[in-house]
Amino acid sequence: MKVSKGRSFLFRIPEGEEILSFINEFAKRHNIFIGTVYAIGTLKNPKIGYFKEDRRQYKIMELKGTYELVSLMGNISIKDGEPFAHIHVALGDSDGSLYGGHLVEGEVFVAEVFIQELLGEPLERKPQKNGLALWDAEE
Amino acid sequence: MKVSKGRSFLFRIPEGEEILSFINEFAKRHNIFIGTVYAIGTLKNPKIGYFKEDRRQYKIMELKGTYELVSLMGNISIKDGEPFAHIHVALGDSDGSLYGGHLVEGEVFVAEVFIQELLGEPLERKPQKNGLALWDAEE
Amino acid sequence: MKVSKGRSFLFRIPEGEEILSFINEFAKRHNIFIGTVYAIGTLKNPKIGYFKEDRRQYKIMELKGTYELVSLMGNISIKDGEPFAHIHVALGDSDGSLYGGHLVEGEVFVAEVFIQELLGEPLERKPQKNGLALWDAEE
Secondary structure (H helix, E strand, O other), X not given: OEEEEEEEEEEEOOOOOEHHHHXXXXXXXXXXXXXXXXXXXXXXXEEEEEEEOOOOEEEEEEOOOEEEEEEEEEEEEEEOOEEEEEEEEEEEOOOOEEEEEEEEEEEEEEEEEEEXXXXXXXXXXXXXXXXXXXXXOOO | OEEEEEEEEEEEOOOOOEHHHHHHHHHHHOOOOOEEEEEXXXXXXXXXXXXXXXXXXXXXXXXXXXXXXXXXXXXXXXXXXXXXXXXXXXXXXXXXXXXXXXXXXXXXXXXXXXXXXXXXXXXXXXXXXXXXXXXXXXX | OEEEEEEEEEEEOOOOOEHHHHHHHHHHHOOOOOEEXXXXXXXXXXXXXXXXOOOOEEEEEEOOOEEEEEEEEEEEEEEXXXXXXXXXXXXXXXXXEXXXXXXXXXXXXXXXXXXXXXXXXXXXXXXXXXXXXXXXXXO
């Protein structure tokens, strides 16, 4: 889908906030219905998911401790009538080893976020047979 | 090189497509000669490369199974007269461990892609002595 | 903070340059005071950091050899009166394993960089009690 550029936001999420909720609330508060999200920082006790196709649901992994947020990449679209952020993260431990997957939650120690609003036709996640909520695919 | 912004595209690649071919074909179909590419999703049986400087070629690694596409980052420019996507990926397994490198190929389970077209002087990859095809370097 | 779009730059850093210095010098030379930075490529002997909250400083890890630069993500703002790039990286070794954290330094073999200048109110890093230099948090 072709989109045009809307507003841009660069900001730091306050320490202690839950990162995914904060981004979703930010999108709702600013009426961002389509967008891209990128961030770096440091997260505590992040939970990440790996989608189990056979079970049609995510396996959730709880990482204990503090991790460098090496990359946070995702998008905003509509799910259940509201702005919804779908985000993947790479997380580094104190030895520099990386872990990652689908972002489920994480406590912010530092999060420097760039959100680019996009404007276009409504982009909506719809439940699929495989258990995921996805946009219509590009033809 | 200074560039200006062209069109923006946010879309999902259909399940079953080979991701790198799809992005290259998308660029050709839409006449995108310069651009940036970002994506998240899930890939099956991805192949990644590590450039061996001494052999002047990539070592190819075949990952078996399904991986969270934690980050896909790259660019589009001209190679051999056609739009060409150069892309690196980070991939997460079912334990949250990450693997990655130069994207060689991967079967799409889910791929949510953002492409930003850029406009400017022709940006072309030219064969180098080291075995890579690169742009002229910034002075 | 809401920002607007400034200039865009897509370029290759010459082989042999130290990547973080080059990006900082690029920002200074072009008077980029706010921005986002993304890159892929290959780095030699990169040094990465993990922030130790209890010591209020980074633990530095020196990686030996050549690594695929799988993702470089960061931002530019003002620190000590000058443009300053804060960057995190994911790095892949010859087996496809990933390492990463806060970018301290790295010798460029290849670095293909996209910098988006942003325009807005001055965005400045200020020393915090926790040992980091951070922007004011979003309210």
